């Protein structure tokens with residue numbers, strides 16, 4: 001059956017996930033009292049429900065598991081697939097809810113809108129259930145696709161780090177225990193357990209970027225660029241990103257000067273010390289400051305780099321004069337300090353047009369804008 005995964009560089013029968021692997025896979029689950037498992041009914045999340053429940057059944061203590069399926073109302077089969085998940089969850093003894101997306105559906109960007117709605121519905125259900133985390137079934141193949149997708153869009157190191165196994169969103173931890181597990185192994189696990197799953201035709205629809213990337217995967221794998229290598233790149237990029245974030249934390253603590261009273265979102269940094277920072281750290285520090293002051297959504301990495309270069313050049317000049325705006329934040333040099341604050345409204349400004357605060361792919365830094 002076509003399940004939409006990345007091809008492996010070497011072929012061969014994929015074994016199911018062993019019971020002995022479950023403790024390591026679900027180690028992060030043990031810290032939560034209750035976890036909501038997001039189950040679409042596809043192979044990955046059906047395997048997540050099955051394996052998480054198997055892991056929990058072997059332990060005397062551990063999190064309560066609950067599950068939810070979002071019916072986006074976009075396909076004729078969606079309601080039936082959600083009902084199938086409800087039947088499986090009942091069989092496994094896991095409380096389950098079906099959440100229906102009832103808002104207006106946009107004509108364009110439907111995938112993006114559906115994802116936003118899905119996270120909103122899942123987060124609300126998790127809060128209602130008293131869960132502190134949502135478990136998602138993204139696999140190594142999904143991680144590989146994410147890295148390829150971001151490469152193609154010019155992402156920086158933070159973006160190439162891919163999805164995290166423990167991101168925080170809507171005040172909930174997003175757990176992704178399968179980021180190192182090939183999709184084929186989950187499919188093999190379901191087949192071995194005799195469990196059925198649904199296939200979403202959108203996973204093969206060439207109108208969407210991810211299926212198009214997936215269609216190229218065979219050729220890339222032939223050159224050695226398979227899911228394993230891309231996931232390894234993500235892991236290494238994440239490790240480097242973490243180190244750079246820690247170095248940026250330290251620089252921020254050293255360079256930070258108190259902002260004027262009442263100047264919410266304003267950062268004031270020692271300009272002379274800022275000029276001596278390695279470029280990557282300076283760039284991240286600037287990204288954070290702009291992220292705090294920005295009113296117009298995420299900042300593109302290329303625009304941030306251009307502003308940073310201009311700033312460094314100005315700092316090298318005797319007069320050290322500088323004032324520019326980016327994403328609604330104003331960056332200026334005054335009396336030996338770098339000030340970053342919300343830009344004053346332009347005279348011809350109408351109502352502020354926010355670009356929805358969506359996180360774009362070409363941005364940098366975790367605490368400022370990021371991908």
Ligand SMILES: Nc1ncnc2c1ncn2[C@@H]1O[C@H](COP(=O)(O)OP(=O)(O)OP(=O)(O)O)[C@@H](O)[C@H]1O
Nearest residue numbers: 038039040042043044045046068069070136137138
């Ligand atoms: N309709 C849904 N209801 C509940 N959770 C969902 C739904 N769609 C996706 N998810 C969750 O988000 C994860 C990633 O979604 P994505 O659309 O990238 O994968 P998918 O192809 O739907 O995966 P799967 O093989 O589980 O269907 C899923 O593994 C699942 O945990």
